[in-house]
Amino acid sequence: MTLHLDDLSVRHLGECHYDSPLSEMLAAKRTSPHYVAEGDRVLLEDTVSMLAEHDLPSEQLPSFEAAGPRRKIYFDPAEVTAGIVTAGGLCPGLNDVIRGLVQELTVLYDVKRILGFRNGFRGMTAEHRNDTIELTPDRVRDIHNAGGTILGSSRGAQDADEMVDSLVLRDINVLFVIGGDGGMKAATNLAAAIQRRGHDIAVIGVPKTIDNDLPYTDQSFGFQSAFAQAANFISSVSVEAAASPDGIGIVKLMGRHSGFIACYASLARNAADIVLIPEVPFALEGEDGLLARVEQHVRAKGYVVIVVAEGAGQDLLEERGLLEADATDASGNARLGDIGALLRESITAHLTEVGLAPTVRYIDPSYAIRSVTANAYDSVYCLRLAHAAVHAAMAGRTETAVVRWRRRFVHVPMSLITSRRNQVDPDGDLWMSVLEATGHLVPPPARSPGSAEVVDRGGAGACRSTSWEGGAATRRGVEFSGGGSQRGSLC
């Protein structure tokens, strides 16, 4: 999809007439490479070749509005009642964002009333709309020391008009939605309903997801804390596998459609021999299939460590009748089959059949990676996103998400955040790094013709690819077989 400048502009509620409490400071502030002035824009693309392709003057290049404080603001802070809602699955840093919003609204803008809706959008329905939490600096002072969200969260559909009624009845003119793709879709619908009904209410999104599957953001907050925790489980399983005869260590990690957690956690420990993600289909059987690969690793170094994203290999489960057709959760998200169980069973059966005696150590940390507190990096990130969100709201931006893009904080139309899914690019440099780290780009060891036995028992070299050419480490090592089927060699 080619985006133009117009696609990237965000909606304003109207002219900004009030002086910001920061206006004097901002008037005196000098722009520097580290400070983007309020009128400046941040480029969507960052390679010379991509920019050259547009053949446009610089002011017409696709770009985002810079986030940050404005000298003039839209809302009179004395008249503002803010609302906050957290929606969807948990994510490290939710409490940090809530805390940052409350502190910025009260301390900087002197907003007097902030209401937290309980349990996601459910808390904005007629039945629950009066059961809100009054959020004050005192109430939120220590909340960043715990994971989860003090507001609660939920999945499941709610009526947009009913939620608009709640905002109107509770006098809210600024709503912050902290949610994933679903939450951003709900917020977009809500903003549309608000506009249709002619209300003066800003809706600002702070996108979140541990899966890191939202586009137009460098990396979603909480992702780093989640994969750091995931990496600990990889260490545990590799210690267990290495200490067992014919040890098989398997860690299944969250990641419904995107394998970012699996990739980053694997890179963080550099202990995985095989990484399986939804974006790169694989076969179980066959010379280049997973089972042969596992056997090679076990014969070569005595054990193997496999990291699998929960969304990987769903086609294999379907082929075996292990996937409930069209199963979804309350929000319409696909319910997945258990790829971890399939791996455990098929690897055990295969290795036993070829005369090995596997000891399988399988860990599914599940919620344990997303319920943790944010690490220091994510806490800073959350706080700065919260600051940007408050500035955007006070300046009358609406249907707008605040994100970090190419290390700058920017405003993105919410609809863009839900326009597609961010996935690991099998041709990109992240997947390349995973292949490098797991040894998949090293030339394969020599093998006796017609034999499955690996002659070279040197660890990383035990991985081979039928598409390998010559000695140089090139993408040929990860080539996929024909016509977009994307079924490919694991190497």
Ligand SMILES: Nc1ncnc2c1ncn2[C@@H]1O[C@H](COP(=O)(O)OP(=O)(O)OP(=O)(O)O)[C@@H](O)[C@H]1O
């Ligand atoms: N297409 C949609 N239109 C309107 N509302 C939606 C839509 N999809 C999801 N929602 C609502 O948004 C809320 C959160 O959605 P969901 O449960 O999918 O989590 P999410 O925000 O995507 O977060 P995560 O992916 O991190 O778990 C739910 O209450 C859901 O009803």
Ligand SMILES: O=P(O)(O)OC[C@H]1O[C@](O)(CO)[C@@H](O)[C@@H]1O
């Ligand atoms: O069990 P729940 O709460 O629906 O959450 C599970 C899902 O949430 C996510 O963490 C984020 O959407 C997925 O990776 C995971 O599959």
Ligand SMILES: [Mg+2]
């Ligand atoms: Mg989602």
